[in-house]
Amino acid sequence: MKTAFWWSPRRMVRLLWPEVRQSSRAWLSLRITGGRVLRNFGDELAPHLFEAATGESLRWAPPSHAAIITVGSIIDLYAYHAQGASVWGAGLRRLPASPGEGRALRARLGRCYAVRGPLTREALGLSDECILGDPGILAPEILQGEVPLPTGRPLVIPHYRAWGSRQGRVVIKEFMRAGFDVVGPNQDPVNIVRHIRNASAVFGSSLHAIIVADAFGVPASLTTFAEKAPLGEPNFKYRDYFQSVGAMPEWLSWRDVIYDYDGAVESIRTVSDIRFNALVALREGLKTSARSVLTGAESEQ
Incomplete structure (x- = not known):
């Protein structure tokens, strides 16, 4: 080993x-x-x-x-x-x-x-x-043989630092009130992969939430939990991953996701497909x- x-x-x-x-x-x-x-x-x-x-x-x-x-x-x-x-x-x-x-x-x-x-x-x-x-682009292989159980619900996975600020916690509660499933990144990692696979769309500031969603072809976007993004994290790591799949990181405002959900999903569908096709080749x-x-x-x- x-x-x-x-x-x-x-x-x-x-x-x-x-x-x-x-x-x-x-x-x-x-x-x-x-x-x-x-x-x-x-x-x-x-x-x-x-x-x-x-x-x-x-x-x-x-x-x-x-x-x-x-x-x-x-x-x-x-x-x-x-x-x-x-x-x-x-x-x-x-x-x-x-x-x-x-x-x-x-x-x-x-x-x-x-x-x-x-x-x-x-x-x-x-x-x-x-x-x-x-x-993380290999995440589907962890669940190989399992039957998907789609929830039809959008999923939110913030970076753990979002829970460290008052504004971050307020935004997380807003997502919950709006009916989004919210999962903390401290949960069992394989179960989180299942949550992502079964979601209708994924929004978050956790980079691996986006990577795993991309791996399953689930529409996904980086999402702010503060007025300034990313919350306490260097942009370099986001750019590094996104450029590996032929894209650049773009952040949706949490307000746009909550108050114009259909528009938010439509705006990310094409770029999510592009990332999925690129990572399959990797x-x-x-x-x-x-x-x-x-x-x-x-x-x-």
Whole structure:
């Protein structure tokens, strides 16, 4: 079983304390909705996605003991704590300040089998042949064989930080009052994938909510939970994923989604289809790269 690092502050004290200081209000508010504190569904999909691609499990490990880093904007974080792990589908959180910083980050990584998107690939100075794709595009394979149970209802999945601000919590309540299903990202990750597959449309500031919706061909859009988007998250990671599927991130106002739902869905249907068709073309390369991680095959550097 391969060891892998993904963002998980409940497993790593050096991540726990900064998260408690910065986002304790968000996690406390989320806890009321159920689920686990300090669990973020996109990151926790890592072992499920790798197993779907390879048939082999992953075991979480701290950076110093991880053979792989995967899923999420964690390359910068990993490079701060350790070096030498291979990369499968992870991305940078922010654009390096200079090409030299990008090269320094690359020097701390092992083989790069795949990265999330073209911005990460370019910033690290990787070859254009380096495979692109967030592992979340493989989400349908987690539920392979299950019968879909469409709800016919729209789903809202905010980034967990939305629960940390008063305005974010007000907007979440507005969605609930309007009859939208709202799911916290601290719920069981596979169950969240099911919720997304069964929804009529998905709106949220959680990047992996959009990625998983794209993977199932469910109309989806980034959505504000404040007057300024994104709420506490760098735009780089959104641009990185969206450019991997031939698009640019566009944010709908929460007001437009609630008060003109039909218009909002119609406005995103075509671009959602474009992203779906683009990511289908990435899947086989991403699965092949995962199998190469297991065998230690040479990768594009």
